[in-house]
Amino acid sequence: MKKLLTDPILLVASPSANPDVRYITGFSAPDPVVVLCSGKNIHLVVSALEYSRAVRETSGLKIHTPESLRLDPAKKRDVVAWAIALLKSNRHRRVRVPWDFSAGIASKLQKENIRCEVIEGPVFPQRAVKTAKEIECLREAQRAAVRAMSAACRRIRNASVNSRGLLCEGRKVITSEDLQRFIDKVLLEDNCATESTIASCGKQSADPHGHGIGPLRANEPIVIDIYPKHKGHGYFGDLTRTVVKGKPSAKVAAMHRAVKSAQADALNRVRAGVRASDIHAAVHKTFARHGFQTGILDGFPQGFIHGTGHGVGLAIHEAPSVSTAENILKAGNVITIEPGLYYRDAGGVRIEDTVVVTRTGYEYLCPLRKTIEP
Amino acid sequence: MKKLLTDPILLVASPSANPDVRYITGFSAPDPVVVLCSGKNIHLVVSALEYSRAVRETSGLKIHTPESLRLDPAKKRDVVAWAIALLKSNRHRRVRVPWDFSAGIASKLQKENIRCEVIEGPVFPQRAVKTAKEIECLREAQRAAVRAMSAACRRIRNASVNSRGLLCEGRKVITSEDLQRFIDKVLLEDNCATESTIASCGKQSADPHGHGIGPLRANEPIVIDIYPKHKGHGYFGDLTRTVVKGKPSAKVAAMHRAVKSAQADALNRVRAGVRASDIHAAVHKTFARHGFQTGILDGFPQGFIHGTGHGVGLAIHEAPSVSTAENILKAGNVITIEPGLYYRDAGGVRIEDTVVVTRTGYEYLCPLRKTIEP
Numbered sequence: 001m002k003k004l005l006t007d008p009i010l011l012v013a014s015p016s017a018n019p020d021v022r023y024i025t026g027f028s029a030p031d032p033v034v035v036l037c038s039g040k041n042i043h044l045v046v047s048a049l050e051y052s053r054a055v056r057e058t059s060g061l062k063i064h065t066p067e068s069l070r071l072d073p074a075k076k077r078d079v080v081a082w083a084i085a086l087l088k089s090n091r092h093r094r095v096r097v098p099w100d101f102s103a104g105i106a107s108k109l110q111k112e113n114i115r116c117e118v119i120e121g122p123v124f125p126q127r128a129v130k131t132a133k134e135i136e137c138l139r140e141a142q143r144a145a146v147r148a149m150s151a152a153c154r155r156i157r158n159a160s161v162n163s164r165g166l167l168c169e170g171r172k173v174i175t176s177e178d179l180q181r182f183i184d185k186v187l188l189e190d191n192c193a194t195e196s197t198i199a200s201c202g203k204q205s206a207d208p209h210g211h212g213i214g215p216l217r218a219n220e221p222i223v224i225d226i227y228p229k230h231k232g233h234g235y236f237g238d239l240t241r242t243v244v245k246g247k248p249s250a251k252v253a254a255m256h257r258a259v260k261s262a263q264a265d266a267l268n269r270v271r272a273g274v275r276a277s278d279i280h281a282a283v284h285k286t287f288a289r290h291g292f293q294t295g296i297l298d299g300f301p302q303g304f305i306h307g308t309g310h311g312v313g314l315a316i317h318e319a320p321s322v323s324t325a326e327n328i329l330k331a332g333n334v335i336t337i338e339p340g341l342y343y344r345d346a347g348g349v350r351i352e353d354t355v356v357v358t359r360t361g362y363e364y365l366c367p368l369r370k371t372i373e374p
Numbered sequence: 375m376k377k378l379l380t381d382p383i384l385l386v387a388s389p390s391a392n393p394d395v396r397y398i399t400g401f402s403a404p405d406p407v408v409v410l411c412s413g414k415n416i417h418l419v420v421s422a423l424e425y426s427r428a429v430r431e432t433s434g435l436k437i438h439t440p441e442s443l444r445l446d447p448a449k450k451r452d453v454v455a456w457a458i459a460l461l462k463s464n465r466h467r468r469v470r471v472p473w474d475f476s477a478g479i480a481s482k483l484q485k486e487n488i489r490c491e492v493i494e495g496p497v498f499p500q501r502a503v504k505t506a507k508e509i510e511c512l513r514e515a516q517r518a519a520v521r522a523m524s525a526a527c528r529r530i531r532n533a534s535v536n537s538r539g540l541l542c543e544g545r546k547v548i549t550s551e552d553l554q555r556f557i558d559k560v561l562l563e564d565n566c567a568t569e570s571t572i573a574s575c576g577k578q579s580a581d582p583h584g585h586g587i588g589p590l591r592a593n594e595p596i597v598i599d600i601y602p603k604h605k606g607h608g609y610f611g612d613l614t615r616t617v618v619k620g621k622p623s624a625k626v627a628a629m630h631r632a633v634k635s636a637q638a639d640a641l642n643r644v645r646a647g648v649r650a651s652d653i654h655a656a657v658h659k660t661f662a663r664h665g666f667q668t669g670i671l672d673g674f675p676q677g678f679i680h681g682t683g684h685g686v687g688l689a690i691h692e693a694p695s696v697s698t699a700e701n702i703l704k705a706g707n708v709i710t711i712e713p714g715l716y717y718r719d720a721g722g723v724r725i726e727d728t729v730v731v732t733r734t735g736y737e738y739l740c741p742l743r744k745t746i747e748p
Contacts, residue, residue, distance in 0.1 A: 016569065029583060030569075030583070031583070048674075048675045049581070049582065049583060049675060049679060049680075050583065052581070052674070053581065053583070053584065097477055098477075098478075099476055099477070099478030099479075100476045100477075100478065101476070101477040101478070102473055102474045102475070102477065103471055103472075103473070103474075103475040103476065103477045103479075103480040103490060103492050104472075104473030104474065104475070104492040104494070105473075105477075106477040106480075107492050116477060118477050118478040118481050120478070177565075181562050181563070181565070184562050184567065185559055185562055188555050188558050188559055188562070189555070191551075191555070193558070193567060193568075193569070194567075195390065195404075195567070196390075196605060207423070207426070207427065208423065209403060209404070209405070209423060209424065209427070210427065231570060300422075300426075301422050301423060305423060306423075
């Protein structure tokens with residue numbers, strides 16, 4: 001095993017789609033590149049088209065092109081040929097590759113007598129511990145999420161309620177889709193974008209992954225989950241609040257109190273050296289103490305049906321996971337703490353913040369109040 | 375080989391990130407799922423959390439959960455265990471997998487004596503031929519691109535020019551970033567989003583992949599490339615125009631005429647049965663006729679330095695490629711035709727439309743004028 005760990009790491013992927021490539025090179029581009037981490041050297045192969053930009057936007061890398069690797073012009077668009085040429089010129093016969101490395105490329109390399117060993121777990125475990133510079137990027141994305149959440153809550157607060165109990169502006173009913181679009185526009189002001197925003201109302205919100213469709217209703221929970229990616233540096237933010245316009249049912253009000261209290265209990269345990277699974281277990285305990293059951297109820301998973309949190313960085317979900325997995329938190333981890341309760345008769349309540357783990361506790365990337373009133 | 379083609383196809387990926395999974399299941403979700411296409415049966419394994427939505431939003435699939443596959447609760451979040459259980463219950467010992475299938479999962483399957491054969495080329499070649507319904511989705515995304523392009527051109531047209539030659543609104547200089555953000559907001563109105571929009575001015579636009587930064591200038595080319603993804607159905611549009619506010623240099627004006635003429639020549643050749651590489655060769659010929667050279671000039675690739683086009687669908691770049699590759703166009707292909715010229719002393723000019731290939735020619739998804747005036 002010790003020998004294996006010294007084998008170089010090979011990545012073949014689009015930097016804008018692959019956080020490991022982006023992390024280790026600092027380069028972003030939609031087209032695939034080849035990266036080889038060998039000892040202290042990081043090699044990057046890009047097309048001639050990208051060469052000047054790669055030189056300009058990165059530092060400390062050894063940058064190659066198909067031409068500098070003296071590839072046959074017929075192979076100059078074939079990234080597998082780039083990888084083979086680079087490996088051969090460095091006399092590597094074994095490489096370690098990520099879990100999600102292309103099986104097709106691995107089999108091509110095998111035909112060239114280059115052996116791929118799959119890395120189980122993170123390729124660059126150091127990605128989980130953020131530098132001060134990375135934390136500033138994450139904070140920028142989280143600030144955008146807070147700004148968008150505040151704007152969305154303001155819109156709900158200022159809405160009127162029509163005779164059918166629907167949220168309105170003038171005569172126009174506000175839908176989940178309206179609110180999602182509105183949030184996405186506010187995010188753009190801060191140069192952030194998102195694949196999809198959750199703005200889910202009433203019983204719909206009992207599905208933590210449903211995005212929400214149709215009119216927003218008074219007296220029912222509205223779960224808003226915003227996870228922007230900064231278009232410049234690519235780091236994410238992640239933030240959820242649950243609000244009710246009007247008067248929540250007794251059950252939803254109790255769920256909100258329990259979730260808030262579970263989040264506080266979880267946050268109180270966050271600090272370097274703590275087992276993430278203990279934090280997750282504490283959330284389960286708080287919910288039990290508040291009388292909320294978790295399990296298969298009426299044939300559906302209900303209650304607290306997801307993990308307590310996850311790392312956030314160049315990927316929206318990355319190490320360390322805060323769930324049943326065995327992870328020890330480290331100073332510099334950036335994680336979400338997002339307990340939630342989901343019942344098909346009442347809907348969902350989730351409260352999520354993204355925090356930096358410190359030696360003695362945690363720090364919000366960007367705090368925001370947690371009231372059920374919008 | 376014939377025998378292999380009857381082996382089932384296995385996919386393990388997130389539907390929202392993997393166009394093949396989304397195509398064959400009609401399901402979208404951020405978390406990974408398992409898909410097995412075996413004869414006429416399409417199996418989908420999702421978590422219990424996603425089960426109701428999968429049933430509601432798809433048709434004709436056999437839908438499973440870790441629970442219905444009787445998996446050990448400890449493995450209920452392990453998608454590899456889902457795949458193994460599904461394959462074993464169907465007595466499959468060999469599967470075909472996509473080129474980009476996870477090498478890690480392939481090696482786990484091998485340990486269970488399940489052999490993976492990598493499919494070279496498209497997993498579902500039928501994806502390249504769009505149905506009428508798919509064409510309507512693509513048209514919807516392309517309409518959004520046209521609307522955003524028109525709005526961006528209007529903004530450039532209405533801009534004033536300050537004493538330093540910069541485009542202004544009142545006293546405020548308009549930057550590439552302003553225009554990108556503006557375009558992205560207009561796209562959101564049509565429920566479309568984009569990873570990044572190109573709005574690149576002057577010499578910057580000589581890099582076809584540069585997104586553009588800083589002030590927009592009069593009398594210089596502004597390349598605007600918009601490729602929205604519809605947030606609902608996930609299909610893309612793709613559109614590029616190059617405009618000059620004020621008076622273009624003689625070289626840029628000539629480049630624009632050549633590109634327009636090359637695009638017309640290429641479009642005139644588009645129809646079912648034609649070799650895509652002949653269309654690409656025709657573009658090269660038109661540029662040569664107009665006196666524009668392609669090759670390594672002053673040490674940099676300049677001239678017509680990319681392909682003529684690509685298929686568009688659930689991926690922004692998919693089959694068929696319109697370049698040197700050997701592809702015969704088919705009725706129902708949706709492709710871009712996007713010749714361009716790039717010179718470091720002048721900048722870039724590209725004109726791109728997305729069209730449906732028909733038996734006798736082509737149809738614009740959504741036409742838009744191609745003038746150099748914004």
